[in-house]
Structures are given as structure tokens and as C-alpha cells.
Amino acid sequence: MSEGPAFLRFDAVRKCYDAVVAVDTVTLDIAHGAFVALVGASGSGKSTLLKTVNRLVEPTSGRVLLGGEDVSGLPAPALRRRIGYVFQSIGLFPHMDVARNIGIGPRLAGARLGQDRIGELLDMVELDAGYAGRMPSELSGGQRQRIGVARALAGNPELLLMDEPFGALDPVTRDALGERVRALHAHLGLTTVMVTHDMAEALLLADRVLVMEAGRIVADETPRSLLAGKGGDAAQQLVAVPRHQAERLAELESG
Numbered sequence: 001m002s003e004g005p006a007f008l009r010f011d012a013v014r015k016c017y018d019a020v021v022a023v024d025t026v027t028l029d030i031a032h033g034a035f036v037a038l039v040g041a042s043g044s045g046k047s048t049l050l051k052t053v054n055r056l057v058e059p060t061s062g063r064v065l066l067g068g069e070d071v072s073g074l075p076a077p078a079l080r081r082r083i084g085y086v087f088q089s090i091g092l093f094p095h096m097d098v099a100r101n102i103g104i105g106p107r108l109a110g111a112r113l114g115q116d117r118i119g120e121l122l123d124m125v126e127l128d129a130g131y132a133g134r135m136p137s138e139l140s141g142g143q144r145q146r147i148g149v150a151r152a153l154a155g156n157p158e159l160l161l162m163d164e165p166f167g168a169l170d171p172v173t174r175d176a177l178g179e180r181v182r183a184l185h186a187h188l189g190l191t192t193v194m195v196t197h198d199m200a201e202a203l204l205l206a207d208r209v210l211v212m213e214a215g216r217i218v219a220d221e222t223p224r225s226l227l228a229g230k231g232g233d234a235a236q237q238l239v240a241v242p243r244h245q246a247e248r249l250a251e252l253e254s255g
């Protein structure tokens, strides 16, 4: 793949918890503007690897570089302002309305988001401005996750990290929100890393798919080359699932 200089670089990153090697010497460059999916079974180290970027996890050894800077040398609050983070258990504050939830990051940094900006962020996730005053308990799961995305974008991040962001959503909402995030990624010029255990989602949304197994990256391919059979056994076992489903659907349709 022809790519520019690395925007995000993992340099022999390793993370151990006692005897468990959660991330095993990962070396990887991610170009500015890439949309990368990180796929793998539960426990393969996806979340741990992602969290080394915003320093929720400190590597046992190795370095993570963002824009050429070692993240371990950056103050965590300043670093996290440059990074939007969306995680599965959304984590909205139940006692704060939508506007306050969206503005929490900038507020911690001493900035207040105006009503216009809140409206703009809601618009990005296809919710009308009237949602600003709602409480999280008054939202559906999909709406809450939209707020999670709006909150991640509130500080104008360069990098968007998403950890199984749509896992808990129904398929229709999940599909719509995935496409929305893909459009925002392009529109806002983001670099995006999305963890998912769903290979179909990875193939449809990402332009680069990494497969993780037992702490290591075992495949690094474009969706097209994965579909053409590349990437090795672990990757092909994951690709077989949506392929088999598509074949069965095609059979049903023609039969």
C-alpha cells in the first residue's frame, strides 16, 4: 500500500499482566487519513493495544508515537484532547443532559461549548438540536451511542479510536451509524482505528484490516485482498463467516 509517513506508529509495543502477554511486540505504522479496523477474537489484545495510544494503558516495553512524538512524554490530558475515544459501554453521565455530556472533554480543559457548537455536533450524528436538553435515560441505545460519537468529536480530534462502538446495537442502527462514522471520518479528515469482532463490519467500513491473535498482528490487508483470499488462515477463517452468509442468502434468493 502506498502510504505517507506514519501518523501513528507502534514500535515493538508489548504489554504484560503478570504471566499474560496481552500485546506481544506489535510494530505498525498507520498513515494519516487511514480508516483501520482491528479485528480478532475476545482476549486477543485489541482493547489493550488501542489504549496504549491514549495512555489508558502504559506499555511494558516499546513506544507509541503520534505525529512523531512519543505519547509517554506528553501530558495525558493534552494527549487525550487530540484523540476522540468511543467505547462500547458508552459511559454517558446519567445526571447530566446531552449537551453537558457532549461538552465534558472541552469543559475539563476549561472551555465551554456554545449552543451552536452542540447543535453542530448533534447534526454530525444526525440528531436534531432538540436533543441537547434530554437526559441519557430518555435516549435509545443507538441515540446514546450517537452522543458517544458526538462527545468524541467535541474537541476536534485528529485521531478517532473506537472500541467495539456498535456491538450492542441492533443491526439496522449499527449499519446506519457505521456509515455515518465513515462519512464523518472523510469529512473531518480524521485518522480512525476501530476495534470490532465483526469481520463483515471491518470489510465494509475500513480501508485496512488488521487481524489480531494472541497479542500479535497476524494479518494486515485491504478488504479487497482479504476477499481475494490473502492474509493467512486466521484472517480467512474470519472472512469465511460473512462470505458463507452472503452465499446462503444468494442461494435462498435464487432458489
Ligand code: ADP
Residues within 6 Å of the ligand: 017, 020, 021, 022, 040, 041, 042, 043, 044, 045, 046, 047, 048, 049
Ligand atoms: P480484547 O479487547 O481483544 O478482547 P483485551 O485487550 O481486553 O482483549 O485483553 C487481552 C488479554 O489481556 C486478555 O487475556 C485479558 O484477560 C488480559 N487483560 C486485559 N486487561 C487486563 C488487566 N487490566 N489486568 C489483567 N489482565 C488484563
Ligand code: MG
Residues within 6 Å of the ligand: 046, 047, 048, 163
Ligand atoms: Mg476489547
